[in-house]
Amino acid sequence: MQSSPNLARIGALLGDNTRAQMLSTLMHGQALTASELARDAGVTAQTATSHLAKLLDGGLLTVHKQGRHKYFALAGEEVASLLESLMGFSAASDSKRVFTGPRDKAMRKARVCYNHLAGDMGIRLYDSLMHQELLLLRDGTPALSQKGEKFVTEFGIDLPALRAGKSPLCRSCLDWSERRTHLAGSLGRALYTCMEERRWVKRGDGRTVIFTARGEREFNAAFPVS
């Protein structure tokens, strides 16, 4: 009768502070070991184990064993995207809490979301790609135009390698601070990686991304908006 067990199940999974903290941390995009996650969340290893087992069972995480370590990561873009919208909703409805610290300002400008660029700069990237018609919407999902394929290849991206991967090339992801959509997918991640390699950006505290002065200049030149 009720499809609610579904909802309650996933809700309960997200509803615990420790697990929420772990998921938040994993939104950075890196895979982390059980003990790193435990330390970060401020619980003992035993407790972390039980939480991670639940998150795995719920399909939110994947694990990959390496020697005596276990690396945990978000199960995929979909999970990241889901979390991003939840956090967005939460931030919006949570008007009591004032989000005006410098840290928050940096988060709004640029942050990483499962290894792709989000925040104001993420949206500028998306808008620019759209505006230059490097990216087109096909059935509601973004796709590279021929011009776009040429562009990203020249930018330094190995397109065939990305296509060979199992995750989709382009996905859109809803930005919580701007309520606008930006580019995710393996292409989104590759673009961000290129920016790191070019030293346009470096990671700040938490999920924040900091543009160097030169980085921002070159970003604006490469991705102009109207």
Next chain:
Amino acid sequence: MQSSPNLARIGALLGDNTRAQMLSTLMHGQALTASELARDAGVTAQTATSHLAKLLDGGLLTVHKQGRHKYFALAGEEVASLLESLMGFSAASDSKRVFTGPRDKAMRKARVCYNHLAGDMGIRLYDSLMHQELLLLRDGTPALSQKGEKFVTEFGIDLPALRAGKSPLCRSCLDWSERRTHLAGSLGRALYTCMEERRWVKRGDGRTVIFTARGEREFNAAFPVS
């Protein structure tokens, strides 16, 4: 440091069976009284009161008092859309549960999602509007073309009245069964209402929507796909 309290807060709200059931029920789109929701969820009125207070406080519901009754409804499209994606995720990851009953089949074909049409038929509607260029994408969100304005007016929709309302005319909503986007917003709701008035559809169990034979024929004629 952690933006997790946000996540945990909303998660905890959704993580209770009774509250999840209430939200599920409210996804039908109708506003219901506290006692109706209590009965539907199988709890006493006191319990329902406490849950509804929490959901209100969390920004998921709105209330509107009428005499000695209190009508509760989802706080808006965004909430509905959020719940829809959560349920979708849940259904996808929940591969143990087999979703093959006749009821589920009906749900996949057509259901109501906060008073607009979802499921297979919802997507056909969206695709048809796009294909006929009645609907265009502007900055990623759908918008009516001039041709589209004419079309929906002739279909029997009072466009100026919708525009006067506070909720946006067009929104896209992600369909959990099809993983595709369909039309929400006040226009989406108005189109569904028109279909009910024309007796193309009637409500079935839960959120299911049943097309009459004539209804489906006329729907297909009005909204052809490629």
Next chain:
DNA sequence: TGCATAGTTCGATGCTAATCGAAACGTACA
């Protein structure tokens, strides 16, 4: 004015789940 019904508040109860200490298991490395 009085009665019925909708909704709320309070307090007590019971269940679920998070937490950690202790101890085990498994892998790496010397």
Next chain:
DNA sequence: TGTACGTTTCGATTAGCATCGAACTATGCA
């Protein structure tokens, strides 16, 4: 082979919260 470290299992404790009975307030109707 032994030691160190990452991870897991088990059991006991505890805290939070959903639930309901009982009593209260508020609204509508006769």
